[in-house]
Amino acid sequence: MLIDIHTHNLLVDCTDQLRFLVGKHSLGIHPWELKTPFNETLCAEKFLKLKMQFQKKTLAIGECGLDRRRKGIVNCDIQEIVLGWHMDWALEVQRPLILHCVKAEADLLKILKAKKYKGRILLHDFAGDFEIARSFLKYDCYFSFGSRLFNSKTLANEVMKLLPREKIFLETDDQTEFTLVDLYQKAVLSLNIDGKTCEELFFSNLTNFFSDFNDISSADIINDLRTSTIS
Numbered sequence: 128m129l130i131d132i133h134t135h136n137l138l139v140d141c142t143d144q145l146r147f148l149v150g151k152h153s154l155g156i157h158p159w160e161l162k163t164p165f166n167e168t169l170c171a172e173k174f175l176k177l178k179m180q181f182q183k184k185t186l187a188i189g190e191c192g193l194d195r196r197r198k199g200i201v202n203c204d205i206q207e208i209v210l211g212w213h214m215d216w217a218l219e220v221q222r223p224l225i226l227h228c229v230k231a232e233a234d235l236l237k238i239l240k241a242k243k244y245k246g247r248i249l250l251h252d253f254a255g256d257f258e259i260a261r262s263f264l265k266y267d268c269y270f271s272f273g274s275r276l277f278n279s280k281t282l283a284n285e286v287m288k289l290l291p292r293e294k295i296f297l298e299t300d301d302q303t304e305f306t307l308v309d310l311y312q313k314a315v316l317s318l319n320i321d322g323k324t325c326e327e328l329f330f331s332n333l334t335n336f337f338s339d340f341n342d343i344s345s346a347d348i349i350n351d352l353r354t355s356t357i358s
């Protein structure tokens with residue numbers, strides 16, 4: 128069973144894949160949605176509506192986070208406010224937080240420290256170096272890797288190799304130029320393991336990532352993820 132921990136694409140039936148679909152398995156306001164001019168009241172209303180949609184089968188909170196590169200969205204101070212709402216919500220409902228973080232790792236670390244954040248997080252499409260990754264390991268943090276693994280100009284392969292194996296995931300995100308199978312083949316080479324071990328690793332990581340949530344069993348979770356494919 129192959130695991131895609133972060134995708135925006137609903138693909139045709141792949142019975143051997145579990146895909147974590149943002150917007151279906153998780154709820155949140157993406158920082159790119161925080162466009163200027165910004166109305167905090169409207170945004171807070173939108174957030175409250177999302178909170179009302181939460182059900183037992185909502186497996187995570189997000190995608191939310193910080194982005195210092197994207198043009199046309201609010202500054203990081205306002206993004207931090209909205210991120211704070213999501214963090215409190217994730218703790219309240221005991222779900223992992225799916226985080227988008229672009230050129231804002233230092234800001235995110237500052238927030239986690241200030242809040243003494245104890246919840247579980249996934250840093251999707253992790254783009255930092257290993258030193259930054261290590262700073263995040265002080266928290267209950269997982270990291271996912273996707274398109275960067277195919278780009279030798281990035282540090283993704285090196286960082287993935289150095290991180291504890293039980294903390295990593297693969298993701299297709301919004302990309303369609305490569306498949307989940309391509310990613311697994313890449314991981315087999317990068318991690319220097321065989322295909323079966325690779326499958327077992329990411330499956331075991333998935334089980335751990337969603338463990339400790341009292342109201343939902345791993346069987347429920349796997350079942351919900353299965354329904355993200357169209358048959």
Ligand SMILES: [Zn+2]
Pocket residue numbers: 133135149190251300301
């Ligand atoms: Zn995404």
